Amino acid sequence: MTEQSYIYELKDLPRNLGFPLPLDQVGWMICHKNPLWVLNATFVCISYNRKQYSPDAPADAIFSVHYPGTTIPSAGFLHDEIFFAYNSELAPRICELFKGTSFFRQPFVFTPEIAAQCAGLHERLKHIHEAGMADNLDFLALQLINSCIQAIHNYTAPISCDDNMRIYEIAAGLKRGECLDKLIRKHNLGRRKFYYVWNRLFNVSPNQYRQEEMLKQAQLLLQHTAMPVAEIAYNCGFSNETCLFRLFKQKFKMTPTQYRKQERMLL
Numbered sequence: 001m002t003e004q005s006y007i008y009e010l011k012d013l014p015r016n017l018g019f020p021l022p023l024d025q026v027g028w029m030i031c032h033k034n035p036l037w038v039l040n041a042t043f044v045c046i047s048y049n050r051k052q053y054s055p056d057a058p059a060d061a062i063f064s065v066h067y068p069g070t071t072i073p074s075a076g077f078l079h080d081e082i083f084f085a086y087n088s089e090l091a092p093r094i095c096e097l098f099k100g101t102s103f104f105r106q107p108f109v110f111t112p113e114i115a116a117q118c119a120g121l122h123e124r125l126k127h128i129h130e131a132g133m134a135d136n137l138d139f140l141a142l143q144l145i146n147s148c149i150q151a152i153h154n155y156t157a158p159i160s161c162d163d164n165m166r167i168y169e170i171a172a173g174l175k176r177g178e179c180l181d182k183l184i185r186k187h188n189l190g191r192r193k194f195y196y197v198w199n200r201l202f203n204v205s206p207n208q209y210r211q212e213e214m215l216k217q218a219q220l221l222l223q224h225t226a227m228p229v230a231e232i233a234y235n236c237g238f239s240n241e242t243c244l245f246r247l248f249k250q251k252f253k254m255t256p257t258q259y260r261k262q263e264r265m266l267l
Contacts, residue, residue, distance in 0.1 A: 005029045008125050011087075013134035021093065022138050025085035026125060032081045039070045042086040042094050044145055046118075048110040053078035058192040060107035060155070063148045065098060067091050071250065076205065082118060084141045097145070105203070107196055108151040117144050163189075167197050174210040177237040210237075215251055218244060222260045229256050 011024040024041060031053060043066045050057035057077040066072065068088040086094060098104045121140050127133055166187040173183045184194050202209060218236045221227055227235070233244035248256050 003030060005032065008128055010128060010134055010137060013128060015134050015138070016132060017135045019135055019138040021086060021090060021142060022134070023084055023141055024087055025083075026121075026137065026141070027081065027083040027085070028122060028125065029081040029083070031078055033078050034072050034076060037072055039066055039068055039072065041088050042067055042091045044084040044086070044094070044141075046082045046144070046148060047079045049080040050077040052080075056191060058107070058195050060192070060196070061110040061148075062105060062107055063152060064105040065094065067095070082121070082144075084145070105199055106152045106155075107199060108148060108155045111151060114144070114147050114151060117147055163193070163197050164201065167194070167201055170194070170198075170206075171202070171209060174206060175213045177210075177214075180206050180210075211247060214238060215247060218248065218256065219252075219259070222256055223263050232256070 006028050008026045008028070009024075010022075010026065015022055032047075045064045045066065046061065047064070048061035050062075051059045054077045057079075062079075068091055117140075121137070121144060124133060124137055124140065128137065166189060170180075170183045170187055170189075173186075174180065184191060189197075198206060204212065214236045218232050218238075221232045221235070222229075225232075229244065230241045233241045236244070238244040238247075245255055248254075248259070252259055254262070
């Protein structure tokens with residue numbers, strides 16, 4: 001496999017077969033960490049080799065689907081990643097592949113068979129301008145997606161009620177502002193087990209969950225109290241007032257002060 005990241009542009013390449021899911025881009029990302037950005041297309045992502053870069057990372061690969069308008073946080077372990085980008089108009093059709101699920105993120109085992117498919121895909125990406133290659137890549141992408149879905153089905157294992165309760169207790173601790181690593185140790189869970197069960201119960205990462213809860217709390221305080229914004233930031237667990245402003249505006253498209261003013265006008 002390549003040692004260098006590269007994004008291949010396929011959007012404007014000619015197609016002959018009219019395949020229903022034409023690719024706009026294929027990303028081949030090495031030692032990658034997701035940047036903070038809002039998506040304007042549909043992305044199907046295969047993340048693997050996390051343990052290669054971080055010894056404490058889970059060994060499992062992650063298969064995820066992200067739709068237009070989704071905000072991808074800058075968080076998580078370094079990893080290698082293959083992504084398929086599709087035009088935003090294809091989002092409903094992609095969603096149908098996952099039985100209408102608006103959020104899909106699941107662990108799976110990156111088998112030698114899947115690795116071989118990835119290697120074959122990468123070899124063809126070197127020849128994207130050859131006649132018929134764009135059609136071939138459209139098909140190979142769907143074939144690889146199907147293999148990952150099958151691997152997810154094979155990976156599925158029962159989770160005990162006790163495991164579920166421990167994850168919900170960790171979630172409650174995160175809402176109180178407690179450290180994730182300490183909570184995992186406190187509840188006697190390995191990181192691999194924690195992330196496996198967490199991903200089965202929640203549609204967001206632990207960091208996203210904590211951030212969402214902090215923003216909800218700040219939202220309520222802005223609505224129902226006259227507490228200064230700096231004090232709200234401190235009480236909700238934000239590192240400073242600037243951090244609250246940035247994240248609040250990112251989510252609600254307005255500053256905390258503007259939000260408070262709007263809410264008072266509605267009363």
